[in-house]
Amino acid sequence: MKSFDAIVIGAGQAGPFLAARMVEKGMKVALIERKFLGGTCVNAGCMPTKTLVASARAAHVARNGAVYGVNLPGEIAIDMKVVRARAETVTMNARNGLIGWFAGMDGMTVIYGHARFEDPKTVSVNGETLTAPRIFLNVGARAVIPELSGVNDIDYLTSTSIIHLDTLPRHLAVIGGSYIGLEFAQMYRRFGAEVSIIEHGPKLASREDDDISDAIADVLRSEGIDIHTGASDIAFTKSSDGITVDTDSARIDASHVLIATGRKPNTDDLGLDAAGVITDKHGYITVDDRLATNVDGIWALGDCNGHGAFTHTSYNDFEIAAANLLDGDDRKVSSRILAYALYIDPPLGRVGMTEKQARASGRKIMISTRPMSRVGRANERGETKGFMKVIADAETKKILGAAILGIEGDEVIHGIIDAMNAGTTYPALQWSVPIHPTVSELIPTLLGDLKQV
Structure with a gap:
């Protein structure tokens, strides 16, 4: 059994920075990540998607250049292989920066693998057993795939897989009219695809006031995006040249389908029962105002605790934990203005x-x-x-x-x-x-x- 002062499971936007602060304090820390350093933001979220948004905006501005007195010869052509490569470069630069940072840090042990609790102070990974008096969970979340008719019979996209496309969809059907879906809808419309948004609820971006939701819909419709709200009985069937999406009121002949109906925490395969850690009915780890779980010595940071599914709230979780545990402060999640x-x-x-x-x-x-x-x-x-x-x-x-x-x-x-x-x-x-x-x-x-x- 290997002993550490702290174990951090998950290398998103909270765990790595907390690990680095603890190493600065002279602690011996193990950082365990099952896939890539940087979490969703670096690898499948903010950085690659906002890079794609920038490429889409460049296309939009070029296409409308004549309005500003700038006339470009010929049609605006989109090279999706270059678009994808640019986003991948941004991701890899950030990921490699983290790899290099940790490699030069004495006291930090980075382990790639799937960690599971054996008991409240012990985890196993890659056949090894690690123990520490402090364990921090920063395991993030993943796309939810709803139980819709025919969904398992088609090759659908998620917010993670769509960023790897290097060809332009003929017609992208976006299932879900919330933030992730709306960003990809406008992005691919600007790249030149036909785009339809299918939302079960009565409004897009349902968290917002009705006037904001209506204005968002107006923006997207003005760019030629079809919007179907109040959609029910959503079903998918393969067609000769793509996927047919049926609802109670529309039929859409799509080439690609993006499922953007929300996310769920990556907490179902950590062995939380073995540690006695409590989750709510949605799988989010229950924490107090200082991010501590119900088990002494275990904390949960970032998307997996249900207190904000954003990079900046995850980073703020790191700040709260570091201030309280390392700096003698008393900071609280409830003080955060979202x-x-x-x-x-x-x-x-x-x-x-x-x-x-x-x-x-x-x-x-x-x-x-x-x-x-x-x-x-x-x-x-x-x-x-x-x-x-x-x-x-x-x-x-x-x-x-x-x-x-x-x-x-x-x-x-x-x-x-x-x-x-x-x-x-x-x-x-x-x-x-x-x-x-x-x-x-x-x-x-x-x-x-x-x-x-």
Whole structure:
């Protein structure tokens, strides 16, 4: 049996950085990863997909160059092999950077293999037994494949496998109208494929307020994407040249199908029962406000704990664990103000409560909206789709949440994220003097129009 001061299972966006901090403190650490260092973000998520988004945007801008007085000769051609290779290069650079970093780190042992608990302090991997007083789980999540008629009879794609395509689909059917599905839908439409989105619910991006969901649908429809919401009885059959997708109201002749109906945690094959670790009904590991499980000496970080399925929340889990265990601090998950983005174009930046959530809280609220068509930067760029929205507490004057669907919305939202984390009231932020011409300069104006509803 090999003994360590700590064992980290999973090398996503929390585990490796926590392992490195513990090594800096003189600890002997084993980092176990069953596949690739970097987790979903590096290998199948943020980095490759946003690289693909950038290629798709380049195609879109080139295709619409004449609007800006830039005329390109001939048709815009997409070389999917180059597109894929570019995304793969970004992934490999990041992955190899992690490999090199850990290789030069005394006290770090990287083990590739599938770890399983033998008891609360012991795991087995590759036929070896490892023990440590502290074990951290950062095992991530994977795509959910729903039990739809015929799904096992077709060669479907997931968000992991689609990034390896080096040919252009004739017609991509996206099953699921949430964040991952929407990004791939617009991306492949811009590459030149016909695209249909099939969503069981009544709206796309159902977590958002209805006005945001409707605006997202308008953006995608404007680019020629077919949207089928409220779809039921979804079924698949092979056809002579692809896959037929049937719903209660439509039939789609697709060449490729992307299943984007959510993700589930990779916790079903860790031997958690042997350690006594509790999960909820969805398989997420139950943790307290400091990320500790019900078993002393075991913590869960990142997607597998159900407290945020984002790279930045996973990294923040590392920060919380490191601060509490290594720096004598007392940081809590409940102090985190959730923010995220949807990377369609224009992007959606979101923080805090939606209008629906704010109303349900029983607070007296104020709301302000402003179309992007009234933003100078948006007009100058010729990108006026979308709008800004902010919700505030009428009594405390604190900002409760905001959504910016529009050009640079994923960056502009940080002004409001920072204000919310600092506890700044909206009247104080209203009197800031932003730079012109930017998208952010409209935030004080947006706040000045807040009205109680």
